[in-house]
Amino acid sequence: MNPEEHWTMLEEEIVACRKCTRLAAYREEVARTRRRAYHEQEYWGKPVPGFGDPRARLLIFGLAPGAHGSNRTGRMFTGDSSGEFLYAALYKAGFASQPTAVSRNDGLTLNDAFISAVCRCVPPDNKPMPQEMLNCRPFIMMELDLLKRLRGVVALGKIGFDNILAVYRQKGYPIPTLEFKHGQVYEPGNGLPWILASYHPSRQNTQTGRLTVEMFDVIWTQARDRLG
Numbered sequence: 745m746n747p748e749e750h751w752t753m754l755e756e757e758i759v760a761c762r763k764c765t766r767l768a769a770y771r772e773e774v775a776r777t778r779r780r781a782y783h784e785q786e787y788w789g790k791p792v793p794g795f796g797d798p799r800a801r802l803l804i805f806g807l808a809p810g811a812h813g814s815n816r817t818g819r820m821f822t823g824d825s826s827g828e829f830l831y832a833a834l835y836k837a838g839f840a841s842q843p844t845a846v847s848r849n850d851g852l853t854l855n856d857a858f859i860s861a862v863c864r865c866v867p868p869d870n871k872p873m874p875q876e877m878l879n880c881r882p883f884i885m886m887e888l889d890l891l892k893r894l895r896g897v898v899a900l901g902k903i904g905f906d907n908i909l910a911v912y913r914q915k916g917y918p919i920p921t922l923e924f925k926h927g928q929v930y931e932p933g934n935g936l937p938w939i940l941a942s943y944h945p946s947r948q949n950t951q952t953g954r955l956t957v958e959m960f961d962v963i964w965t966q967a968r969d970r971l972g
């Protein structure tokens with residue numbers, strides 16, 4: 745099987761998953777009830793697969809789909825304010841072909857970057873349970889196996905950060921406990937990619953000024969410089 749077939753198979757497996765009964769029920773309920781502004785649209789309402797360049801050297805690791813963002817559009821970080829904040833920054837740093845992301849067919853491509861998440865289904869209150877994160881872990885492990893050129897990871901938020909470390913521990917690497925700090929780069933050694941921690945571009949962080957456009961731009965410049 746060639747890499748393209750592997751990616752297609754993985755994507756099909758993710759989209760069909762119903763392992764977390766609570767999340768499967770919730771994503772479908774949100775898709776059924778919809779937000780008034782999107783009432784005319786058909787929601788995706790399924791798990792959201794990873795998105796980006798299969799030859800990427802950079803992995804961007806988020807938390808989970810937004811109820812009316814990727815759970816509506818079917819593509820990571822697409823269709824809500826977190827995505828607007830993220831793609832504008834990725835575009836400036838040369839990782840995205842355009843600064844906006846509105847639908848799966850908007851022409852956006854990623855260059856040297858791949859976006860994935862801890863959970864592929866929207867959780868109530870944006871809070872997946874520990875078992876749900878564990879249930880979803882095999883998917884990121886398979887993506888990591890396919891991302892052969894990976895050199896670095898930008899972990900968006902503490903949960904993403906803790907989970908990417910847990911993934912490498914589960915793969916058998918001796919990773920110590922590390923404390924999340926925005927803007928810090930971690931070198932786990934053992935040939936593993938470096939990990940750059942960033943606050944998540946959630947509305948809660950961007951509207952309170954915890955994460956500003958300038959702070960976020962620094963993250964992507966750092967990532968770009970490290971990739972060389």
Ligand code: SF4
Pocket residue numbers: 758761762763764765767768791863864865876879880881
């Ligand atoms: S969160 Fe992951 S494991 Fe759980 S149902 Fe969705 S895709 Fe499956």
